[in-house]
Amino acid sequence: MGMGGGTGGGGSSGGNLNCDINVTPMVDIMLVLLIIFMVITPLLQSGVSLVLPQGKDPVEDQNITKDTAIVLSIPSDGVYYLGRDLVRKENLIEKLTARMKSMKPGDPQAVYIRGGVNVQYGDVVDLINMIREAGFEQLGLVSEKKKSDDK
Secondary structure (H helix, E strand, C coil), X not given: CCCXXXXXXXXXXXXXXXXXXXXXXXXXXXXXXXXXXHHHHHHHCCCCCCCCCEECCCCCCHHHHCCCCEEEEECCCCCEEECCEEECHHHHHHHHHHHHXXXXXXXXCCEEEEXXXXXXXXXXXXXXXXXXXXXXXXXXXXXXXXXCCCC
């Protein structure tokens, strides 16, 4: 009765180890993370989604991305949003005034207007006139930078 060398005889020997990496759990985790990011990403978008007009060289204002910025969006004719809240045109100035009063002195005091490409020009002008009549003079019209391949 001698002791078995490496590959001989029955019994449980340590030579049957599998050295391959099992990637199935890693793929499962990556797929779950991908799904989570696909669900969360649209929720991170600030404001209302709409197609903005494009300009050649719009001036970038970093204040518009702040949480305290006042952004009025007009995705279609007659539909107004203050931030993410749907607002009727009759209540717009009242809510805008309340929002301005709740701001800190260091916050930007401008009102940013995001008008969709299909919104009539008259609706945007009426909104600007309403805001100015309420006493707010700092206005910003938001547009996207035209891509170089667009003509």
